[in-house]
Structure formats: structure tokens, C-alpha cells
Amino acid sequence: xxxxxxxxxxxxxxxxxxxxxxxxxxxxxxxxxxxxxxxxxxxxxxxxxxxxxxxxxxxxxxxxxxxxxxxx
Amino acid sequence: xxxxxxxxxxxxxxxxxxxxxxxxxxxxxxxxxxxxxxxxxxxxxxxxxxxxxxxxxxxxxxxxxxxxxxxxxxxxxxxxxxxxxxxxxxxxxxxxxxxxxxxxxxxxxxxxxxxxxxxxxxxxxxxxxxxxxxxxxxxxxxxxxxxxxxxxxxxxxxxxxx
Numbered sequence: 001x002x003x004x005x006x007x008x009x010x011x012x013x014x015x016x017x018x019x020x021x022x023x024x025x026x027x028x029x030x031x032x033x034x035x036x037x038x039x040x041x042x043x044x045x046x047x048x049x050x051x052x053x054x055x056x057x058x059x060x061x062x063x064x065x066x067x068x069x070x071x072x
Numbered sequence: 073x074x075x076x077x078x079x080x081x082x083x084x085x086x087x088x089x090x091x092x093x094x095x096x097x098x099x100x101x102x103x104x105x106x107x108x109x110x111x112x113x114x115x116x117x118x119x120x121x122x123x124x125x126x127x128x129x130x131x132x133x134x135x136x137x138x139x140x141x142x143x144x145x146x147x148x149x150x151x152x153x154x155x156x157x158x159x160x161x162x163x164x165x166x167x168x169x170x171x172x173x174x175x176x177x178x179x180x181x182x183x184x185x186x187x188x189x190x191x192x193x194x195x196x197x198x199x200x201x202x203x204x205x206x207x208x209x210x211x212x213x214x215x216x217x218x219x220x221x222x223x224x225x226x227x228x229x230x231x232x233x234x
């Protein structure tokens with residue numbers, strides 16, 4: 001009954017928190033420079049998404065409403 | 073050349089006294105968290121401030137997130153009057169910290185740093201243990217999240233070594 005809860009190690013704690021350990025392992029397989037290059041790639045992707053989103057919002061705002069006489 | 077590579081090259085070529093801290097230091101040690109800015113702890117010695125001003129000057133540093141009409145002059149006087157600066161430059165965002173939570177000023181950060189090769193250049197980077205210490209001391213929500221990840225990185229690295 002008096003079971004002691006085993007203390008989680010740092011990796012288990014991170015896993016429980018929702019951190020993807022496989023991402024850390026893949027990162028640790030790289031050199032520091034490779035990690036920075038990968039980070040820049042992710043940032044470039046995020047910037048491209050943000051640009052696409054802004055473009056879409058602008059297009060949506062400029063879209064004329066449904067033709068007169070028709071209801072959507 | 074990538075913007076961060078260019079920014080680091082510039083700081084090193086101009087012999088700015090700095091230690092890489094924050095997200096980029098975390099990445100260098102193995103973190104998988106994406107970061108958009110370069111955080112550095114800089115020396116506030118008068119000669120170092122001059123070097124820093126001259127190095128970043130051509131990149132037109134401006135305050136990040138501040139109202140556009142807020143006057144900001146990039147010079148030694150401004151640096152002396154403040155401590156931490158969150159800046160945008162033509163090569164991307166850079167945060168200049170005069171002091172790091174849990175570590176101290178530039179000299180302390182330098183003592184708590186190691187040389188890592190980034191883009192074929194030797195850079196002073198806060199050690200993983202010091203980075204963990206600084207995250208623990210800063211203790212904001214995002215620091216606590218980063219701390220959990222950095223402690224896991226430390227554990228994985230020690231497992232890898234053994």
C-alpha cells in the first residue's frame with residue numbers, strides 16, 4: 001500500500017510534459033552549426049507561411065461579394 | 073550566407089566582446105526549439121561599447137516592438153544609459169543583455185561559457201549547465217518550459233557519452 005512514487009528522470013519528465021524526445025535525439029545527432037541551419041530553415045518556412053497567410057487575407061478582403069440576386 | 077551566420081561573422085570580425093546565450097545557445101547544445109533572435113550578453117566596458125556600436129551601426133539597429141515614434145539613437149550613450157536592448161537589425165533580431173539572470177554580467181557569462189564552432193568560427197557560448205541555471209533563475213513560463221527541455225538534453229547527452 002505504501003508505495004513510493006519513483007522520481008522521474010529529466011527525459012521522462014520532458015516526455016510527460018509533451019516534449020518530443022525523438023526531436024531532441026535527432027538534434028543531438030547534428031553539429032551545432034547544423035542545428036542552427038535547421039533552425040533557419042524552420043524560420044524561413046514560418047515566414048513563408050506568414051506571407052502566404054497575409055496574401056490570402058488580402059485576397060479575401062478584395063474578393064467581391066456574391067453576384068447580385070444570388071444569396072449564399 | 074544565412075542571416076545568423078552573417079550576424080555572428082560580423083560580431084566576431086569586429087571583435088565585439090559577447091557570449092551567446094538564450095535560444096541560440098540552447099540550439100547549439102542540442103535543443104530543438106526554434107528561435108528567431110540572437111541573444112548575447114555583451115561587455116559594458118567603455119571600449120567594448122564603442123566596438124559594439126561601430127559593429128552593429130551599419131545594420132541600422134532599432135528598438136523592437138517599440139512605437140515607431142519613440143526616439144532611439146544607436147550610440148555609446150544610449151548603451152550606457154540602458155542595460156538590456158531588444159533590437160531589430162537589417163540582419164534580423166538581436167537581444168543585447170548586460171546581465172543574465174542567475175549568471176551575472178559579461179565577465180561572469182564569459183567564465184560560464186565554452187567555445188563552440190559555429191559556421192566554422194569559434195564562438196563563446198554559455199555552457200549547458202549555465203544556461204540551465206539562467207533559465208531556472210529567470211523562471212518565466214517560457215523559461216520553465218525551456219528548462220524542462222534543456223534538462224532532458226543534458227540527460228540525453230550524458231547517456232550518449234556513457
